[in-house]
Amino acid sequence: xxxxxxxxxxxxxxxxxxxxxxxxxxxxxxxxxxxxxxxxxxxxxxxxxxxxxxxxxxxxxxxxxxxxxxxxxxxxxxxxxxxxxxxxxxxxxxxxxxxxxxxxxxxxxxxxxxxxxxxxxxxxxxxxxxxxxxxxxxxxxxxxxxxxxxxxxxxxxxxxxxxxxxxxxxxxxxxxxxxxxxxxxxxxxxxxxxxxxxxxxxxxxxxxxxxxxxxxxxxxxxxxxxxxxxxxxxxxxxxxxxxxxxxxxxxxxxxxxxxxxxxxxxxxxxxxxxxxxxxxxxxxxxxxxxxxxxxxxxxxxxxxxxxxxxxxxxxxxxxxxxxxxxxxxxxxxxxxxxxxxxxxxxxxxxxxxxxxxxxxxxxxxxxxxxxxxxxxxxxxxxxxxxxxxxxxxxxxxx
Amino acid sequence: xxxxxxxxxxxxxxxxxxxxxxxxxxxxxxxxxxxxxxxxxxxxxxxxxxxxxxxxxxxxxxxxxxxxxxxxxxxxxxxxxxxxxxxxxxxxxxxxxxxxxxxxxxxxxxxxxxxxxxxxxxxxxxxxxxxxxxxxxxxxxxxxxxxxxxxxxxxxxxxxxxxxxxxxxxxxxxxxxxxxxxxxxxxxxxxxxxxxxxxxxxxxxxxxxxxxxxxxxxxxxxxxxxxxxxxxxxxxxxxxxxxxxxxxxxxxxxxxxxxxxxxxxxxxxxxxxxxxxxxxxxxxxxxxxxxxxxxxxxxxxxxxxxxxxxxxxxxxxxxxxxxxxxxxxxxxxxxxxxxxxxxxxxxxxxxxxxxxxxxxxxxxxxxxxxxxxxxxxxxxxxxxxxxxxxxxxxxxxx
Numbered sequence: 001x002x003x004x005x006x007x008x009x010x011x012x013x014x015x016x017x018x019x020x021x022x023x024x025x026x027x028x029x030x031x032x033x034x035x036x037x038x039x040x041x042x043x044x045x046x047x048x049x050x051x052x053x054x055x056x057x058x059x060x061x062x063x064x065x066x067x068x069x070x071x072x073x074x075x076x077x078x079x080x081x082x083x084x085x086x087x088x089x090x091x092x093x094x095x096x097x098x099x100x101x102x103x104x105x106x107x108x109x110x111x112x113x114x115x116x117x118x119x120x121x122x123x124x125x126x127x128x129x130x131x132x133x134x135x136x137x138x139x140x141x142x143x144x145x146x147x148x149x150x151x152x153x154x155x156x157x158x159x160x161x162x163x164x165x166x167x168x169x170x171x172x173x174x175x176x177x178x179x180x181x182x183x184x185x186x187x188x189x190x191x192x193x194x195x196x197x198x199x200x201x202x203x204x205x206x207x208x209x210x211x212x213x214x215x216x217x218x219x220x221x222x223x224x225x226x227x228x229x230x231x232x233x234x235x236x237x238x239x240x241x242x243x244x245x246x247x248x249x250x251x252x253x254x255x256x257x258x259x260x261x262x263x264x265x266x267x268x269x270x271x272x273x274x275x276x277x278x279x280x281x282x283x284x285x286x287x288x289x290x291x292x293x294x295x296x297x298x299x300x301x302x303x304x305x306x307x308x309x310x311x312x313x314x315x316x317x318x319x320x321x322x323x324x325x326x327x328x329x330x331x332x333x334x335x336x337x338x339x340x341x342x343x344x345x346x347x348x349x350x351x352x353x354x355x356x357x358x359x360x361x362x363x364x365x366x367x368x369x370x371x372x373x374x375x376x377x378x379x380x381x382x383x384x385x386x387x388x389x390x391x392x393x394x395x396x397x398x
Numbered sequence: 399x400x401x402x403x404x405x406x407x408x409x410x411x412x413x414x415x416x417x418x419x420x421x422x423x424x425x426x427x428x429x430x431x432x433x434x435x436x437x438x439x440x441x442x443x444x445x446x447x448x449x450x451x452x453x454x455x456x457x458x459x460x461x462x463x464x465x466x467x468x469x470x471x472x473x474x475x476x477x478x479x480x481x482x483x484x485x486x487x488x489x490x491x492x493x494x495x496x497x498x499x500x501x502x503x504x505x506x507x508x509x510x511x512x513x514x515x516x517x518x519x520x521x522x523x524x525x526x527x528x529x530x531x532x533x534x535x536x537x538x539x540x541x542x543x544x545x546x547x548x549x550x551x552x553x554x555x556x557x558x559x560x561x562x563x564x565x566x567x568x569x570x571x572x573x574x575x576x577x578x579x580x581x582x583x584x585x586x587x588x589x590x591x592x593x594x595x596x597x598x599x600x601x602x603x604x605x606x607x608x609x610x611x612x613x614x615x616x617x618x619x620x621x622x623x624x625x626x627x628x629x630x631x632x633x634x635x636x637x638x639x640x641x642x643x644x645x646x647x648x649x650x651x652x653x654x655x656x657x658x659x660x661x662x663x664x665x666x667x668x669x670x671x672x673x674x675x676x677x678x679x680x681x682x683x684x685x686x687x688x689x690x691x692x693x694x695x696x697x698x699x700x701x702x703x704x705x706x707x708x709x710x711x712x713x714x715x716x717x718x719x720x721x722x723x724x725x726x727x728x729x730x731x732x733x734x735x736x737x738x739x740x741x742x743x744x745x746x747x748x749x750x751x752x753x754x755x756x757x758x759x760x761x762x763x764x765x766x767x768x769x770x771x772x773x774x775x776x777x778x779x780x781x782x783x784x785x786x787x788x789x790x791x792x793x794x795x796x
Contacts (some may be wrong), residue, residue, distance in 0.1 A: 197641055199638075199641055208641050211638060211649060219617075230605065246568070258405055274630065285690060290681060
């Protein structure tokens with residue numbers, strides 16, 4: 001008989017995980033608050049079109065060995081609970097645990113002796129061994145130290161579009177809050193993650209995921225800074241980068257900054273932690289990189305103004321089109337999108353700004369409070385994903 | 399008949415270049431101020447033992463098709479002059495051009511029409527097209543714009559120990575101060591650099607070399623910052639780094655900072671340039687990384703004090719040994735070595751500090767104003783190249 005596990009959260013990260021486990025011969029109870037999504041999955045329909053591999057898997061397993069539900073009590077009797085729900089930072093850059101806490105407490109209520117809980121959500125270091133442990137113990141009456149249950153952290157390492165295949169070909173880490181927890185969790189994960197690696201503890205697993213994001217954030221900031229310097233020195237940064245990069249050098253492309261749910265969020269986990277301990281000097285580079293990336297739109301504004309001088313029209317009449325407002329090309333997601341923030345900055349500056357994005361309809365753009373225009377009808381276009389301006393020759397003449 | 403070229407500077411970068419050109423069927427006149435080195439080369443002896451490949455090449459070509467001299471006039475009649483002499487920054491972090499200027503002016507004095515000059519030294523952006531051009535024109539009476547001579551920049555990309563083989567297997571760029579200069583220089587370089595790439599101009603070539611160093615400097619600073627955070631969170635950074643790194647993540651190792659003639663120097667070329675233009679915000683990350691790396695020894699001092707608490711002796715009696723003082727393992731070079739700076743900081747703090755380095759004799763260590771001791775006789779050892787402390791159990795008991 002198939003072993004039954006529970007995946008809490010059937011979003012962009014959770015559903016690929018649940019589908020992958022179904023594919024690897026588990027019976028999966030997936031819990032989500034979204035009733036529409038739950039019924040889609042149970043009728044074999046994929047609610048996440050970006051993940052093409054899910055169409056086949058949900059069709060095959062949805063409503064059969066992958067059963068979605070809004071009700072935690074349907075997961076009673078599961079041996080393992082994998083929690084993969086969002087965690088945000090609030091306006092003061094402090095983590096907002098409310099969604100994670102609610103999911104963990106709901107799992108705690110149905111947890112039985114010798115069950116395993118794994119946190120897949122990317123969380124600040126120490127969350128699993130402190131907060132999650134406490135919430136589970138409070139709800140379940142079980143005691144971790146006595147060996148009543150097992151608890152581990154294995155941060156998701158998915159990438160939109162290849163979320164399922166990453167379980168086959170990408171390294172992933174897992175760490176327990178104690179030795180036995182690590183071993184139990186590792187044994188389970190080996191069955192569906194090809195490159196799973198057991199690390200010393202849950203803290204280390206949490207830290208690994210955060211520093212991966214930080215590597216990207218700092219290197220995006222570096223690329224942006226060098227892009228400014230190159231412009232100042234009349235050098236094409238794109239050309240220089242192409243020939244500077246080799247196996248020991250990995251300079252990134254310039255951009256409007258870093259968006260999405262990961263890179264702009266994770267550095268704050270460490271920055272807040274160090275600063276709350278008054279260890280300000282331990283996160284200076286992390287904070288500066290975060291700030292440089294978020295302020296990059298001001299520099300693009302300056303570049304835009306410089307470019308508009310090539311157009312023989314009053315600035316107020318120049319039609320500017322931002323082509324691409326998602327945080328990454330091909331992903332319909334606006335969370336912390338700096339391309340969207342750039343459009344809004346131009347609007348705030350009272351420029352004649354329009355937006356185009358092939359993933360959004362005219363109406364959707366309007367709902368964002370922005371004006372829609374096809375790039376070919378603008379005088380100057382900012383291609384968000386190429387980080388380049390283009391002047392429309394037609395527009396120039398009018 | 400072999401074409402005759404001149405290489406100015408037969409140091410750690412210049413001699414491998416000269417030898418490589420001799421190997422590729424050029425007749426090479428090598429100019430250097432060091433008479434002893436010149437006579438060694440002419441008698442077939444390699445003056446740079448770190449470069450093992452040079453033994454064979456100098457034996458074969460030294461005094462034959464590779465002729466060393468202290469006299470620029472011996473290079474009269476050469477068609478190309480490759481200048482590869484040091485450039486330092488002074489105490490105010492401004493480039494000190496004196497050695498480069500002297501070499502260029504000496505070449506200018508013997509330069510003939512249609513000759514080519516290539517700067518191999520890593521220099522601030524614009525040096526070749528501004529200063530070098532001016533110095534040559536002043537000395538030679540030739541005019542670049544009129545096509546009297548050709549001028550290009552191709553920054554050396556050697557690495558100690560593999561300086562010769564890099565001409566075979568590592569990418570290298572070249573850029574002319576004008577189109578024709580780029581073409582002429584590229585044609586020459588194709589004959590001895592397997593992966594030579596022509597870029598838009600000399601400025602771009604200069605910039606490429608600098609940003610490669612900056613990539614390393616910033617990523618060393620990032621590793622050092624994350625190392626501090628990891629320690630604070632009771633996580634083994636070395637373990638976390640091992641599992642965080644994959645094909646999109648390249649976190650470095652922690653260290654006492656960045657030493658040698660390259661990485662600590664090149665960022666200042668851009669920082670000084672931006673700051674002199676009052677573009678302070680364009681080099682914030684570069685400056686912070688430089689400062690973080692240079693201040694890292696203070697953090698290692700704090701860690702050392704923490705470790706000494708495990709030794710049952712008064713602090714003043716604890717024998718501390720810094721094992722390794724060169725800036726990199728296996729390279730007998732102390733320029734801007736942060737390991738040496740760490741030893742000196744401990745001395746300044748009146749700790750009982752000793753130094754050991756297998757590349758230096760007891761006498762050489764003493765000449766540096768430091769005390770020598772074998773690691774096994776110390777109570778605590780700092781292994782510079784592993785970035786770890788080791789407590790000697792024997793030492794602990796006494």
